[in-house]
Amino acid sequence: MGVKLGILGLGTVGTGTVQLLQDKIDRHPLLQEIEIYRVGVRSPNKPRQVELPAGVVTTDLEAIVNDPAIDIIVEVMGGLEPTRSLILTAIKNGKHVVTANKAVISRFGAEIFTAANAAGVYVMLEASVGGGIPVIQPLKQSLSVNQIHAITGIVNGTTNYILTRMQTEGSDFDDVLADAQSLGYAEADPTADVDGLDAADKIAILASLGFGGRINLADVYCEGIRQVSKTDIAYATKLGFVIKLLAIAKGQNHDRSQLSVRVHPTLVPQSHPLATINGVYNAILVEGEPIGQVMFFGPGAGAGATASAVCSDILNLVATLKTDTSKAHPLLACSHQHYCQISPISELVSRFYTRFLTKDQSGVIGKLGTIFGKYDVSLESVVQTGFQEQLAEIVVVTHDVKEGDFRKALAEIKNLAAIDSIPSILRVL
Numbered sequence: 001m002g003v004k005l006g007i008l009g010l011g012t013v014g015t016g017t018v019q020l021l022q023d024k025i026d027r028h029p030l031l032q033e034i035e036i037y038r039v040g041v042r043s044p045n046k047p048r049q050v051e052l053p054a055g056v057v058t059t060d061l062e063a064i065v066n067d068p069a070i071d072i073i074v075e076v077m078g079g080l081e082p083t084r085s086l087i088l089t090a091i092k093n094g095k096h097v098v099t100a101n102k103a104v105i106s107r108f109g110a111e112i113f114t115a116a117n118a119a120g121v122y123v124m125l126e127a128s129v130g131g132g133i134p135v136i137q138p139l140k141q142s143l144s145v146n147q148i149h150a151i152t153g154i155v156n157g158t159t160n161y162i163l164t165r166m167q168t169e170g171s172d173f174d175d176v177l178a179d180a181q182s183l184g185y186a187e188a189d190p191t192a193d194v195d196g197l198d199a200a201d202k203i204a205i206l207a208s209l210g211f212g213g214r215i216n217l218a219d220v221y222c223e224g225i226r227q228v229s230k231t232d233i234a235y236a237t238k239l240g241f242v243i244k245l246l247a248i249a250k251g252q253n254h255d256r257s258q259l260s261v262r263v264h265p266t267l268v269p270q271s272h273p274l275a276t277i278n279g280v281y282n283a284i285l286v287e288g289e290p291i292g293q294v295m296f297f298g299p300g301a302g303a304g305a306t307a308s309a310v311c312s313d314i315l316n317l318v319a320t321l322k323t324d325t326s327k328a329h330p331l332l333a334c335s336h337q338h339y340c341q342i343s344p345i346s347e348l349v350s351r352f353y354t355r356f357l358t359k360d361q362s363g364v365i366g367k368l369g370t371i372f373g374k375y376d377v378s379l380e381s382v383v384q385t386g387f388q389e390q391l392a393e394i395v396v397v398t399h400d401v402k403e404g405d406f407r408k409a410l411a412e413i414k415n416l417a418a419i420d421s422i423p424s425i426l427r428v429l
């Protein structure tokens with residue numbers, strides 16, 4: 001047999017990958033050259049959905065990454081450690097790596113790619129963003145001559161699945177999350193999905209590829225979907241929007257020397273192409289010059305879809321191993337050295353949706369208007385329709401305003417005697 005794989009992990013993605021590699025008929029002929037040589041797991045006696053020859057499955061992951069017979073390590077175990085160390089050992093031993101792990105790449109990418117460049121090996125990560133959607137290779141290759149202006153994506157399948165079902169069925173957050181977990185979409189700890197951390201990891205990776213520099217994950221502003229309520233979904237619908245967890249990377253100025261990179265629930269106009277992306281589907285809208293707009297759409301999580309991306313990386317490496325490897329392939333290797341400058345969220349200019357609960361007094365809207373005026377916040381719409389028990393509900397959508405100014409206005413509004421609370425503040429695309 002030709003190329004030997006050491007696979008770390010046999011969970012949702014690992015199982016999907018083994019199934020795909022074992023089912024070679026009517027697929028790319030290079031699959032014939034691949035041998036699943038070792039598979040590392042934590043619990044060797046767990047029932048599995050795949051059959052592997054005796055001796056292939058092991059709990060000794062160190063032995064896999066140190067085995068001289070293995071050409072490619074496929075890391076589909078997740079987590080930060082021992083994963084990072086195993087990847088670095090594999091690289092040091094001259095092995096190419098395929099990973100689905102956005103958490104490890106967004107935190108340790110600089111260390112991992114520096115080590116890979118020094119060792120003359122590749123680290124491939126198509127499955128790490130957008131699951132089965134080809135988006136990493138397009139950004140690295142097909143779109144690489146473009147100047148990218150913005151990347152706007154729905155990049156977390158779990159939260160999109162939850163928001164879609166909350167919107168269409170009025171379901172409760174907790175029930176839908178349990179379904180997403182049983183379908184294999186959610187991370188081992190779904191906090192990463194729900195709090196936007198998984199999407200932040202992914203937009204950091206996309207921003208790095210699109211804007212040609214490293215991204216410090218700590219600079220990525222991140223809000224999850226816990227505070228999105230059925231009430232806000234209903235108001236958004238009335239106002240002509242849907243609520244999506246968007247991950248956005250955008251040049252802040254003309255020369256793209258300053259970026260805005262962020263994740264937050266966002267009101268998306270119903271006419272926008274991202275508004276119709278539902279369920280576990282992801283979509284990534286890339287805007288650049290000269291291409292204009294291009295959107296990638298497909299299943300963002302799940303065994304088969306993610307395995308498709310993992311196996312495409314494996315095939316790419318198998319093809320590379322069969323050709324001259326004396327020089328690094330400039331479109332497969334990572335060439336970023338510098339860090340991109342990212343603006344604080346207070347500098348963001350956006351529209352905002354805000355829901356106020358107020359005591360039912362006269363003149364409240366006038367007082368809101370006065371304070372907003374003081375901070376240059378102009379209002380696109382003001383709606384007062386609902387009541388929550390004794391409190392009146394006022395929903396405001398602003399025109400574009402600098403976030404820092406908007407927050408100052410809200411801080412002053414909070415002190416008004418007529419304001420009970422401000423349950424929701426959401427940005428509008």
Ligand SMILES: NC(=O)C1=CN([C@@H]2O[C@H](COP(=O)(O)OP(=O)(O)OC[C@H]3O[C@@H](n4cnc5c(N)ncnc54)[C@H](OP(=O)(O)O)[C@@H]3O)[C@@H](O)[C@H]2O)C=CC1
Pocket residue numbers: 008009010011012013014040041042043044046059061075076077078079081082100101102103127128131184185186187188300301302303306
């Ligand atoms: N699920 C999805 O749809 C997607 C997942 N990903 C990424 O793919 C990766 C894997 O995710 P997923 O398949 O869902 O995860 P699972 O939790 O389903 O599987 C993890 C696998 O890794 C093994 N494992 C974990 N830690 C260790 C350890 N310390 N030592 C040995 N084995 C270990 C587990 O062993 P055991 O089986 O014995 O417990 C299990 O087989 C993650 O990085 C995730 O973010 C990316 C895109 C989509």
Ligand SMILES: N[C@@H](CC=O)C(=O)O
Pocket residue numbers: 128130131155156157158159185186187193198300301302
């Ligand atoms: N938990 C992730 C899995 C894929 O990366 C998601 O829900 O998108």
Ligand code: NA
Pocket residue numbers: 126127128129130131132133134135136309
């Ligand atoms: Na992908």
